Amino acid sequence: MSGQPNTRLADLFGLAGWSKGELARLVNKQAAAMGHPQLSTDTSRVRRWIDMGEIPRDPVPRVLAALFTERLGRVVTIEDLGLVRHGRAGRRQGDGIEEHPDGVPWAPERTAAVLTEFTGMDLMLNRRGLVGAGAALAAGSALSSAMHDWLHTDPTLKADAPVLDDPLHADPAGFDRYEAAPIGSQEIEELERSVEVFRAWDAARGGGLQRKAVVGQLNEVGGMLAYHHPPHLQRRLWGVAANLAVLAGWMSHDVGLEPTAQKYFVIAAHAAREGGDRPRAGEALSRAARQMVHLGRPDDALDLMKLAQSGAGDRLQPRTKAMFHTIEAWAQASMGKGQAMRRTLGQAEDMFVAGRGDAEPLDWMQTFKDEDLYGMQALAYRTLAEFDPSEAAHAQHYAEKALALRVDGRERSKIFDHLSMASACFIADDPEQADRYARLALMSMGANSSRRTWDRLRQMYRLTAEFAGYPRIHQLREEIRLALPKPRAKGAGSARA
Numbered sequence: 001m002s003g004q005p006n007t008r009l010a011d012l013f014g015l016a017g018w019s020k021g022e023l024a025r026l027v028n029k030q031a032a033a034m035g036h037p038q039l040s041t042d043t044s045r046v047r048r049w050i051d052m053g054e055i056p057r058d059p060v061p062r063v064l065a066a067l068f069t070e071r072l073g074r075v076v077t078i079e080d081l082g083l084v085r086h087g088r089a090g091r092r093q094g095d096g097i098e099e100h101p102d103g104v105p106w107a108p109e110r111t112a113a114v115l116t117e118f119t120g121m122d123l124m125l126n127r128r129g130l131v132g133a134g135a136a137l138a139a140g141s142a143l144s145s146a147m148h149d150w151l152h153t154d155p156t157l158k159a160d161a162p163v164l165d166d167p168l169h170a171d172p173a174g175f176d177r178y179e180a181a182p183i184g185s186q187e188i189e190e191l192e193r194s195v196e197v198f199r200a201w202d203a204a205r206g207g208g209l210q211r212k213a214v215v216g217q218l219n220e221v222g223g224m225l226a227y228h229h230p231p232h233l234q235r236r237l238w239g240v241a242a243n244l245a246v247l248a249g250w251m252s253h254d255v256g257l258e259p260t261a262q263k264y265f266v267i268a269a270h271a272a273r274e275g276g277d278r279p280r281a282g283e284a285l286s287r288a289a290r291q292m293v294h295l296g297r298p299d300d301a302l303d304l305m306k307l308a309q310s311g312a313g314d315r316l317q318p319r320t321k322a323m324f325h326t327i328e329a330w331a332q333a334s335m336g337k338g339q340a341m342r343r344t345l346g347q348a349e350d351m352f353v354a355g356r357g358d359a360e361p362l363d364w365m366q367t368f369k370d371e372d373l374y375g376m377q378a379l380a381y382r383t384l385a386e387f388d389p390s391e392a393a394h395a396q397h398y399a400e401k402a403l404a405l406r407v408d409g410r411e412r413s414k415i416f417d418h419l420s421m422a423s424a425c426f427i428a429d430d431p432e433q434a435d436r437y438a439r440l441a442l443m444s445m446g447a448n449s450s451r452r453t454w455d456r457l458r459q460m461y462r463l464t465a466e467f468a469g470y471p472r473i474h475q476l477r478e479e480i481r482l483a484l485p486k487p488r489a490k491g492a493g494s495a496r497a
Helices: 007-016 020-033 043-051 060-072 108-127 140-152 185-205 211-224 231-254 258-274 278-294 298-311 318-334 338-354 370-384 389-405 411-427 431-445 451-467 471-483
Strands: 089-091 097-099
Touching: 007 043, 007 060, 020 043, 020 060, 060 108, 108 211, 108 231, 108 258, 140 258, 140 278, 140 298, 185 211, 185 231, 185 411, 211 231, 231 258, 231 278, 231 451, 258 278, 278 298, 278 318, 298 318, 318 338, 318 370, 338 370, 370 389, 370 411, 389 411, 411 431, 411 451, 431 451, 431 471, 451 471
Parallel strands: none
Antiparallel strands: 089 097
C-alpha cells in the first residue's frame, strides 16, 4: 500500500459513475462468474484501493479490468487502472511519483502479457458491439519522453517465457488464454504470410472489415510468445507480433478508434524492440505520428518523429528515411511552415532515389512505392495550400503523378489522391476539375470501410462553400451531405489530450 490515492483508478471510477458499494458487489459477482466464488469484497476495500493506493491480489485486478472495459465501452487494462505492483512508476524531477503516460514503458517481460490482455479486451468489445469511447490520447511529447531511454537501450531478446503464475502475467480477464505450445519455422512462415494478406485487404478495403481478425491473430501470437522458443524463432515471432500490432493500430486509426490505435502502436514498438528490430520500432512510432497529424496535432507528430528516427538506430534503409521525411513534411505543412516542408520533401526525394539500388525492401516497407511518395508530396502541398494558395499547383502535379501509378488495387490510397487533387483544384479556383475528382473519390468511398477517407472528404467539403453558386458544385455538396456517415455518439473515439 503506497498510502497515496490511485489517481488512475479514481479517474476511471469517476467516469464509470458507480458507488464504492456498487463496485464491491459487482466485483464479487464478476469474480464468481470467472470461477472465483470465494472472493469477498466490501466497500472499505474499494475505498482503500482508490484512496490509499492498495493493490488487491489476483484475480481482483483482472476482474476490475473486465468491469471497467464493459462499463466504459473501451479497452481498460490493469495498467490503465494503476494496479500493477512493479515497473510502473517513474520519478519526477522533484518530489512525488508520476506514472508514465499510457503505462509506457513497461518492463520487457511485460510485453507479451500486455499484448495478450489488451487484444483480449479489444475482442470482447468487438463481440459486444461497443466502440472506443471517452478515452484520452497521450501527447506525442509525453510518449517520447516516456519511451526515449527505453528505446535507446540495447534490445535483449528474452529466450525464457514469462512466468505464468506471476500476478504480473495473469490471464486476460474473462478470456481463454491461448494454450502456449511450441511452434516451428513453418508455423511462423504461415503467420508472416497472413500479415501480407491482412495488409493487402486493409489497403484495398479499409480497416473496418478485417480489424477483428487481425486483433484475434495478434492475441494468439501473444499466447505463443509465452512459450520457451529457441531465440531465433522467438525473434521472428516478436516480428510477427510487431507487424500485426502496427496493422491493428492502423486499422483502428482508420475506423476512428484513436486511443486504441495509439496503444497498438506503442505495443508494436515494444514488440519490435523485444525482437531486436529497432527500425521496425521506429516505424511503429511514425504511424502514431501520422495519426497525430490527422488529428490536428502536428507538433506532437514532430516530437514522435524525432524519437522514431533516433530510436531506429543506424540501420534505417534510405527508403524508410524517405517515408519518415514525408510524415515530417506533412506535419510542417499543417503548421504553415512552407520553407521547412519543402526542405524536408527534398530530403525525402534524395533518400528515395538513394534507395533505388538497395536490396529488396523490408516487408513492411514494400508498399511505399513511387506513387506513395508522390501521394504524400501532394498531401503536404495541398495542406500548405491552405496557408498559401499558390502551392496548390504543386499539389495537383504530385497528385496527378500518384494517380497515374495507382494500379495495384490499393483503393484507399487512390481515394486520398483524388481528394488531394480535388482540394487543390478548389484552392486553385478550378471548380470544374475539382468536381470531377471529388466525384471519382465519392464513387469509391461507399465500398471502403475507412473513416479517414470521410474525414478527408469533410476537409474538402469546406472548400466547396465558395463555389456553392455553381450548379454542379451545389449538386456535389448535396450528394456529399447525403453520403456522409452520421456522427457517432458524443465522446466516441475521442481524441482528447
